[in-house]
Amino acid sequence: MSRRDDSTDAVRGNGGSGDGGARRGPESSKSLEYAKEIHSPDEKPDRPGQTLVTTDHDVIKNWAEGRGATAATVEGTEHGDHLGVLRFDFPGYGGGDKLRHVSWEEWFETFDKRGLNFIYQESKSDGSQSNFFRLENPQREDA
Numbered sequence: 195m196s197r198r199d200d201s202t203d204a205v206r207g208n209g210g211s212g213d214g215g216a217r218r219g220p221e222s223s224k225s226l227e228y229a230k231e232i233h234s235p236d237e238k239p240d241r242p243g244q245t246l247v248t249t250d251h252d253v254i255k256n257w258a259e260g261r262g263a264t265a266a267t268v269e270g271t272e273h274g275d276h277l278g279v280l281r282f283d284f285p286g287y288g289g290g291d292k293l294r295h296v297s298w299e300e301w302f303e304t305f306d307k308r309g310l311n312f313i314y315q316e317s318k319s320d321g322s323q324s325n326f327f328r329l330e331n332p333q334r335e336d337a
Contacts, residue, residue, distance in 0.1 A: 214250030216311050217332050226330065229313060243319030247311050251302050254312050258282050261325055265301035266293040277304040280329055309333055 263282035271278025
């Protein structure tokens with residue numbers, strides 16, 4: 195598959211694999227090796243505290259909205275007209291003054307253009323809800 199085809203697939207939100215699974219590269223983290231790939235909102239973790247990974251937009255949006263979070267970027271990190279650091283704005287957490295809310299469309303366009311993975315947990319090992327997530331670019335060490 196050509197690089198252009200990979201980019202087109204990434205913009206569609208399927209990471210080039212067509213199934214919402216993890217994007218892989220030379221800088222993939224160790225945690226990605228042990229993470230369960232989630233391809234749709236219907237899939238669930240096998241156990242509490244399990245590390246999960248997806249590129250599926252519906253899974254990511256459902257996870258964030260289920261915690262009251264909205265799509266955001268960190269003010270001052272923009273690159274011209276392009277969004278800077280991607281984040282979620284969770285209610286009740288500090289840092290809201292440094293975050294700027296953006297549309298889900300903008301957030302996902304940036305997520306896909308950067309070839310990111312969404313690594314996250316649904317719950318902690320004790321079963322309580324987890325807000326843990328990390329965005330990883332498997333092609334870049336400093337993503």
